[in-house]
Amino acid sequence: MGLPEVAPGDDLARLLVEAAKRQSLVLRQGDVFVVAQKIVSKAEGRIVRLDSIEPSERAERWAAEYHKDPRVIELVLREAASIVRMERGVIIAKTRHGFVCANAGVDISNAPAETALLLPENPDRSARMLQEQLARAFGVHVGVIISDTFGRPWREGLVNVALGVAGMAPLVDYRGQRDPHGKMLQATVIALADELAAASGLVMGKLDRVPAAVLHGVTISEGSGSGRDLIRPAEKDLFR
Amino acid sequence: MGLPEVAPGDDLARLLVEAAKRQSLVLRQGDVFVVAQKIVSKAEGRIVRLDSIEPSERAERWAAEYHKDPRVIELVLREAASIVRMERGVIIAKTRHGFVCANAGVDISNAPAETALLLPENPDRSARMLQEQLARAFGVHVGVIISDTFGRPWREGLVNVALGVAGMAPLVDYRGQRDPHGKMLQATVIALADELAAASGLVMGKLDRVPAAVLHGVTISEGSGSGRDLIRPAEKDLFR
Numbered sequence: 264m265g266l267p268e269v270a271p272g273d274d275l276a277r278l279l280v281e282a283a284k285r286q287s288l289v290l291r292q293g294d295v296f297v298v299a300q301k302i303v304s305k306a307e308g309r310i311v312r313l314d315s316i317e318p319s320e321r322a323e324r325w326a327a328e329y330h331k332d333p334r335v336i337e338l339v340l341r342e343a344a345s346i347v348r349m350e351r352g353v354i355i356a357k358t359r360h361g362f363v364c365a366n367a368g369v370d371i372s373n374a375p376a377e378t379a380l381l382l383p384e385n386p387d388r389s390a391r392m393l394q395e396q397l398a399r400a401f402g403v404h405v406g407v408i409i410s411d412t413f414g415r416p417w418r419e420g421l422v423n424v425a426l427g428v429a430g431m432a433p434l435v436d437y438r439g440q441r442d443p444h445g446k447m448l449q450a451t452v453i454a455l456a457d458e459l460a461a462a463s464g465l466v467m468g469k470l471d472r473v474p475a476a477v478l479h480g481v482t483i484s485e486g487s488g489s490g491r492d493l494i495r496p497a498e499k500d501l502f503r
Numbered sequence: 504m505g506l507p508e509v510a511p512g513d514d515l516a517r518l519l520v521e522a523a524k525r526q527s528l529v530l531r532q533g534d535v536f537v538v539a540q541k542i543v544s545k546a547e548g549r550i551v552r553l554d555s556i557e558p559s560e561r562a563e564r565w566a567a568e569y570h571k572d573p574r575v576i577e578l579v580l581r582e583a584a585s586i587v588r589m590e591r592g593v594i595i596a597k598t599r600h601g602f603v604c605a606n607a608g609v610d611i612s613n614a615p616a617e618t619a620l621l622l623p624e625n626p627d628r629s630a631r632m633l634q635e636q637l638a639r640a641f642g643v644h645v646g647v648i649i650s651d652t653f654g655r656p657w658r659e660g661l662v663n664v665a666l667g668v669a670g671m672a673p674l675v676d677y678r679g680q681r682d683p684h685g686k687m688l689q690a691t692v693i694a695l696a697d698e699l700a701a702a703s704g705l706v707m708g709k710l711d712r713v714p715a716a717v718l719h720g721v722t723i724s725e726g727s728g729s730g731r732d733l734i735r736p737a738e739k740d741l742f743r
Contacts, residue, residue, distance in 0.1 A: 348742070355741065362657075371686070372682050372689065373686075412691075412693070415656075416603070416742035417603040417742065418697065418734065419674060419733050420674045420693055420733065422693070422694050422697050422701065433660075443613070444612075446611070446614075451652075452659065453660055453662070453704065454660025454661060457662050458662055461662065465698050465702060472683055481705055493660060494657070494659065495656075500657060501591070501593060502588070
């Protein structure tokens with residue numbers, strides 16, 4: 264779904280509705296909108312001018328060692344609730360939301376010159392607001408996912424994942440059900456919202472101006488879950 | 504794509520071609536077959552009868568502590584090239600292929616009673632063989648992905664990922680290209696094969712007999728890459 268460049272204060276739901284109409288998309292009950300974090304952040308004004316940032320000594324040292332912009336590193340450190348790894352030029356941090364990701368979600372690509380984009384303050388709230396407006400505009404129930412591309416331990420390459428979720432259950436729990444051999448499934452909870460986000464990554468190119476996608480024909484259950492449900496609690500996590 | 508139950512020695516390519524014909528699927532240049540690891544393992548006879556396994560003392564101790572089947576734990580330990588985490592009842596291991604995953608890929612769900620499924624010996628080779636046979640049968644170039652559902656650190660739920668890849672480049676490298684703001688992208692390599700695997704997870708349910716999917720309309724490049732390219736080398740990995 265192509266969109267014009269998004270600016271702070273823009274009504275993102277309206278832009279999405281207009282884009283869908285331009286493309287003659289017919290929305291059906293249970294369709295899912297996946298919206299790139301970068302346009303949500305832009306609409307919500309989560310843009311920081313780098314010349315407003317005074318780097319700390321820690322940011323200066325790290326930036327000098329790894330040839331980074333110290334103002335960006337300072338932003339990363341400020342956005343981090345805790346540092347999970349900080350070595351070899353890579354910063355993996357836990358954000359205040361609880362996401363563990365590179366650079367605490369601070370992004371300088373896809374941002375205007377001399378600025379950086381921060382993650383939305385509350386991606387679930389952003390998703391809920393969009394979900395209500397889109398459902399009203401189209402007259403059908405839709406799911407909404409706010410997505411970002413994250414790296415993963417052990418595997419190369421980025422994949423799109425779900426940060427904020429509204430209008431659908433993000434996890435599908437098969438535990439207690441039986442497989443075709445009659446065996447009880449014990450550990451099978453599928454991250455449906457992450458699979459939907461990844462699928463949308465196939466059409467949301469990094470270079471094209473395609474910051475949103477509509478997925479048809481998916482079975483979502485209108486659960487009350489949120490993107491938070493996809494974050495593993497620290498006490499259950501073996502990799503912090 | 505529905506399939507009959509797969510047994511050791513079955514010609515999987517033939518079963519997939521027959522299923523596609525039954526469903527009147529027209530294969531187009533660049534379509535991608537995603538095939539669940541479990542049917543590849545079954546066809547390749549990677550099934551172990553649990554009564555043939557003599558658990559070691561280590562497997563017995565762990566199994567007793569966490570109420571597991573010691574024969575399955577023994578298999579997990581045998582399949583593991585190294586243990587990444589072994590605590591709180593969870594075993595995260597690196598397999599001989601280099602995958603880091605729960606239980607070294609040993610699966611007792613979706614396997615006949617009193618048996619366990621191991622990962623294919625060489626998922627890339629399995630993918631290549633299927634790719635050649637399917638391309639010949641349909642007369643068009645297709646990509647093939649052998650997929651499995653893996654958990655992730657930090658995030659709840661499983662997602663489908665690519666173990667073996669043939670007929671397509673598994674990674675798409677945007678580095679050096681410019682975003683819409685004219686900035687050079689520095690860290691953007693997308694795990695296309697994993698996004699395709701995740702997308703197929705949307706139709707390959709855990710309970711339905713849908714162990715394969717065909718994805719239309721995807722832009723793949725006919726690279727010579729393989730699933731190994733998706734494995735981050737240990738020296739670049741911060742989470743071992």
